[in-house]
Amino acid sequence: MHTIILQFFRGITGILFVFSGFVKLVDPQGSAYKFEEYFGGDVLNLEGLISFALPFSIVLILTELILGIALLLGYRTKTTLWCLFGITTLFLCLTGYSAIFDKVTDCGCFGDAIKLTAWETFYKNIIFLMLIVWMMIKHDQIKPLFSKNITQPILMASVFSSLYVIYHVLTYLPLIDFRPYAIGKNIRAGMVYQEDGEIPPVHDFYLESETDDLTDVILDAPKAILMVANHLEHVDGEAWKELIKLSNKATDKGYLVYLLSSSSTALVSKTKEENTLPFDVLFCDGTTLKTMIRANPGILGLHQGTVVFKENWKNIKEIKW
Incomplete structure (x- = not known):
């Protein structure tokens, strides 16, 4: 029974990170704007980092996607879970700060696809942090789906295909438009x-x-x-x-x-x-x-x-x- 629960936690956590990375992947500039908001003088007061918002956005997108895929595939589970623990803890603190001081009303964790308030995101991060800690304790029971000879090429292909998508949408427009000005939407x-x-x-x-x-x-x-x-x-x-x-x-x-x-x-x-x-x-x-x-x-x-x-x-x- 514990094994079934563990695999369920693994699946839902991996899918969440893949989904979060994907909705940002199709519109990396939107995530960059959110970083600019966080770096602003009335939030973190790190205005010197605003010019690096787009690189931060790209790194976050790739990190979420690859960690999510790695967890689903069972690749280097212990390392993957520690990375997930670190990034979730970081954003738990950030969204907690935003929620308490009412700094950023929409965290941008799911891009423009799903809007969450800072408090909703904070509670979501607490839940997934608990799941990650549980998996860290039981990490030896998470077995890889494939051998390294198969898993590593899948991860590499994911990185390069993601970079190509990012290049394409930054050169032209987002592949999927979740905003109220998308084609077919009536502004009025x-x-x-x-x-x-x-x-x-x-x-x-x-x-x-x-x-x-x-x-x-x-x-x-x-x-x-x-x-x-x-x-x-x-x-x-x-x-x-x-x-x-x-x-x-x-x-x-x-x-x-x-x-x-x-x-x-x-x-x-x-x-x-x-x-x-x-x-x-x-x-x-x-x-x-x-x-x-x-x-x-x-x-x-x-x-x-x-x-x-x-x-x-x-x-x-x-x-x-």
């Missing part, structure tokens, strides 16, 4: 408050020019293209050329075309002048822009507020009108 519908009073998934979507709020105009438009450049200073000349071509083509087809940014008014004016942009630039909250699309710049196509396509500017020729 995402802004509606539910009866339980829970904050809607879209709650900071305001598109403003220097004089007007154009949110409703754009969401009501039968055809609109929003080009997102959260940080204008990071957009290179080649990207501007492609965006201008896209704007001209879209305008001829009857689309409303705007660029969204959270950059300063001075930088917006400078950018428009230097690149002779034929479209207006609207201000939008920076966090909202990072949620909308993981590209700088990226492109969203809307039909009466429903997202009909999303592309990184590098993949701009793939847009289907």
Whole structure:
């Protein structure tokens, strides 16, 4: 009976870590944003580490995936369990701090796929820490499923395939979009408050020019293209050329075309002048822009507020009108 319970603990813990790593794997930039939040001055006050948020994100993704797979395969069980104990203890302390002092409302442990509060994550970590300790005590009863000659190539293939996926989604867009701006989602519908009073998934979507709020105009438009450049200073000349071509083509087809940014008014004016942009630039909250699309710049196509396509500017020729 104890053996059955032990194998159950092993399976559920391994699956949890594989799932946690996978939902981050398809969107590593989202995990990087969460690291930036934790490193911020009002949380851990480690702002010097913010520039390393993406490497930290990639290391965490690979660690969770490989440890989860290794536990399921029974590879070097004692070492694997000690690593799981260490990472779970670390995040137990981190989420406990966040919960007690109300620092980070969503820990990001399951990316955007499943939202957990800091307290929910804290209790989850306690439970799995107990499971890991139990397995550490009984580790000699966890037998490998295959020989090392089979297990090691599986782990190596997992590492290299994960690195390829990370490269691909950072170059283009996440393979799976769990956010409220995914293709097929209606932005206006995402802004509606539910009866339980829970904050809607879209709650900071305001598109403003220097004089007007154009949110409703754009969401009501039968055809609109929003080009997102959260940080204008990071957009290179080649990207501007492609965006201008896209704007001209879209305008001829009857689309409303705007660029969204959270950059300063001075930088917006400078950018428009230097690149002779034929479209207006609207201000939008920076966090909202990072949620909308993981590209700088990226492109969203809307039909009466429903997202009909999303592309990184590098993949701009793939847009289907």
